[in-house]
Amino acid sequence: NDDDDYNTNKKKEIVYFTLPEIKSLPNELVDFAEVTDPPNPLLNEIPFFFHVPRAGGTTVKEIASTCLGLTLASEVGTVDGHDQDTFLQVLQDVDGAKFVNVDTTWLGGIKRAVDLDLASSGLVDLIVSPYIYASGDLFSDSNKGRLFAMLRHPIHRAVSMYHFLRTEKEGAKLLDGASLEKYARSDFVENNWVTRFLSNKLEGELTPKHEAIAREVLRRKTLIGLLEEKGESMERFERYFGWRIADEKGVACHERLLDWDWSHKNKHPLVKEGDKVWNILEKENTFDMRLYEYAKVLFREQGNLLWLQQKQQ
DSSP states (O other): OGGGGTTTOSOOOOOOOOOOOOSSOOGGGTTBOOTTSOOOTTSOOEEEEEOOTTTTHHHHHHIIIIISOOEEEESSTTGGGGGGOSSOOEEEOTTOOEEEEEETTSHHHHHHHHHTTTTTSSOOSEEEESOHHHHGGGOBTTBOEEEEEEEOOHHHHHHHHHHHHHHSHHHHHHHTTOOHHHHHHSTTSOSSHHHHHHHTOOSSOOOHHHHHHHHHHHHHHEEEEEGGGHHHHHHHHHHHHTOOOOSHHHHHHHHIIIIIOOTTOOOOOOOOTTSHHHHHHHHHTHHHHHHHHHHHHHHHHHHHHHHHHHHHO
């Protein structure tokens, strides 16, 4: 019976294996700063948010733009035909949020941002993209990127993605009324998304080497936030990058988004560990499960590092 693997209702132990040593990271990442090197205000270092879907990233972007007043490069900047602009400029939306007229969330948009010298323009405070490797071309030795991310438990993220798709027109069409279990078994469900994007292996079979690269990118290059520790995570981001809330309006905005108006939050039933759907999704995301456990260890270690840096300054 195909279901025998999934019907255990028992907690399954994650299988770990020996990973190869990664002596150096791929060249595309050379111009991302080391996370343990304190940010230098004298250098034009640009925060780069590795946006993982359904992991709190939309709220991080909203806090950055609406509450902290930062100018973003994300998917918003090319509305109303601004993808045809031949020079960089800062645009404002109806709420006063500021965006550069590029879209760094797809590969063609990143190439355009590279061609327009986004990183050295002095116009952008925060770049948002899932494509770390392609975005490496944006930066240089004199304009380094500073990578940070908000991560979430892979099963909770997968379940959230299903419920999110149900609320979207295209997503609902794709699902065609499928149950969560049917979605978990389908070709539409994500397969180790975080490991793939951190190791630049977007398709094909993952190996221990890809997992080792993903771990090393987190360890050396990434300031880690966890959705389950969202308040602490946001505080670390702000402290690390020296972001300040300007006024009482900003404070109220920050509290609203962080505490009770969490963006794209959709309430849905949780899947219990050991349930059939949990086991199906876990089998689809074994690399990401191991990576997330490692990220939690790094999150604890980075707390000590950040505290030391704050005391020194």
